[in-house]
Structure formats: C-alpha cells, structure tokens
Amino acid sequence: xxxxxxxxxxxxxxxxxxxxxxxxxxxxxIGVTAALAALELPAWxxxxxxxxxxxxxxxxxxx
Amino acid sequence: xxxxxxxLAVSVFLACAVEAVEALxxxxxxxxxxxxxxxxxxxxxxxxxLALLVAILGPSVSALPIGGLRVVVGGLLLIFGLGxxxxxxxxxxxxxxxxxxxSIYAREAEQARAATATRRRAGLDGYALTVAFxxxxxxxxxxxxxxxxxxANQRHVGVGAAAAGLxxxxxxxxxxxxxxxxxxxxxNTLKFCVGVLLCAFxxxxxxxxxxxxxxxxxxxxxxxxxxxxxxxxxxxxGLRPGEPA
Numbered sequence: 001x002x003x004x005x006x007x008x009x010x011x012x013x014x015x016x017x018x019x020x021x022x023x024x025x026x027x028x029x030i031g032v033t034a035a036l037a038a039l040e041l042p043a044w045x046x047x048x049x050x051x052x053x054x055x056x057x058x059x060x061x062x063x
Numbered sequence: 064x065x066x067x068x069x070x071l072a073v074s075v076f077l078a079c080a081v082e083a084v085e086a087l088x089x090x091x092x093x094x095x096x097x098x099x100x101x102x103x104x105x106x107x108x109x110x111x112x113l114a115l116l117v118a119i120l121g122p123s124v125s126a127l128p129i130g131g132l133r134v135v136v137g138g139l140l141l142i143f144g145l146g147x148x149x150x151x152x153x154x155x156x157x158x159x160x161x162x163x164x165x166s167i168y169a170r171e172a173e174q175a176r177a178a179t180a181t182r183r184r185a186g187l188d189g190y191a192l193t194v195a196f197x198x199x200x201x202x203x204x205x206x207x208x209x210x211x212x213x214x215a216n217q218r219h220v221g222v223g224a225a226a227a228g229l230x231x232x233x234x235x236x237x238x239x240x241x242x243x244x245x246x247x248x249x250x251n252t253l254k255f256c257v258g259v260l261l262c263a264f265x266x267x268x269x270x271x272x273x274x275x276x277x278x279x280x281x282x283x284x285x286x287x288x289x290x291x292x293x294x295x296x297x298x299x300x301g302l303r304p305g306e307p308a
Contacts, residue, residue, distance in 0.1 A: 015139065017146040026141050030134060034273035043275035047266040048287055051141060052294045058149050059298055062158070
C-alpha cells in the first residue's frame, strides 16, 4: 500500500470511524437544513431529529 | 465566561481526561516494564507534537470565515460525537465489552516484557520510547481536533488548550500517585457525556452555519443537551438484552 493510500485510509478512519452511514447522514441532514433555511422555512428542528435518528439507525446496524 | 465557553471547556476537559487515562495505561506499562526515562521521553515528544499542531492549526482555522467554519466544524463534531455516543451506548447496553484499563495494561505489559531488547541510544530504550510516543500521539489527536475546532469556532483556542492541559495534569498526577492504570475512572460515563456535548454543539453550529436560526438563540443549547442525553439514555434502555429494540 502506498503512502498516499495509507494517508487517505487513515483520514477516512479518523473522520468516518466505525459507521459510514453516520457521516453520510450528517452531510445529508446539513444539506436539507441548508435548503430549508434558504427557502426561509423553519430549519432548526431537523438536525436534532436527524442526529437522534441517525444514532438509532447506526445502533441497530451494530447489533 | 459565557455558557458556550463553559461548554467548550467542559467538553474538552472530559474528552481529554478519557484519552489521557487510555494513554496513561500504555505509558505506565512500558515505563514500569522497560524504562521510565524512555517512556517519559516518548510521552514528552508526543505532547510537544500535539501542542505544536494546536499552535499551528489553531490560528489558521480561526482565520476562516465563521459561517463556513461552523458548517464544517459542526458537521465534523456531530460525526465525532455520534461515534463516541454510539460506542458508549453499546457498552452501557452490554452489547460491547467495556474498556477495561486493567486488562489493557496487562496485555501491554506482557508485550513489553516479551519484546526483545532494543539497541540503546543515549541510554534510551527504543521500544519504550516508540510505544509511549505512538500511544500518546494517537490518543491525543482526537483531543487536538476537538480543541482546534471547538476553540476556533468560538475564537477561544486558548480556553480549550487550557482545559485539555488541566485534564492531562490531573490524570498524570493520579497516575503518578497510584502507579497503576486508572481502572476506577468511569470511562464509559465520561464518553457518554462527551458524546452528548459534541453532538449538541455539532447540531447547534451546523444549523447556524447554513443560515438556520435557533428559537432562543444560545439558550437553545439548554434544551438540546438534555434532550439528546435523554434520547441516548432511552436508546441504552431499548438495547439492553432481552428488550426488543
């Protein structure tokens, strides 16, 4: 494995960790929140609900 | 000191205490089995590297525009926080083995004893120096990330660094007094608290960063933190063996 590949793998492991679904879900939740905010709709509720939902989904996948 | 600064200091202190306890176990094992002097050199070199990272990256990250910074930092803190919380919940629910400092210490000590004698340079044992350096550096990287991102977002990297330094001093003092791994520290409870705090600040900042507004402004954190904690506790209860998820 080249140095670059190992560096990318280390960064991926450091940032993404045990479950890639969490990283993907957080990115998607931020995107939807941004869209709601841009449309001047209430957006504050989405991230807390999304975080709790993602955590539950990730825990179920870990079983 | 504002509520956010207190949150920053508490989060960094707890996160650093957890990581310092884990690093201490490794340093104690190689220090007691191989060479104290070498283990201390390895530890000192790793702490110097981590401090250098904070000194270089802290001001650079602080110089970024606050809006974009909050989205990136909030998102990353949330990913990290959910990771910490996930592990803590699985352990609290009995779905994953608890982090046992005593058994980790025994394993590290056995490996240190079994390792062949390394060539000494300047009276230092290469094995002890390298293992202590790697252990402290790897455990500390996550704390450095939290100090930089949290601190930069609130323009208070110094507060985060001071909180991290205090945690290290207290853990090292406790380790020096006991000369044994700190097995009684409720690591999983601390991890659970850190996970909740990281998630709460991640949720708060990422929403603000993309232009969302919180009802009540900063006071919303007083609802987000206990709300997430209660949700996480409910998940622990839901995952306990014998109870349907």
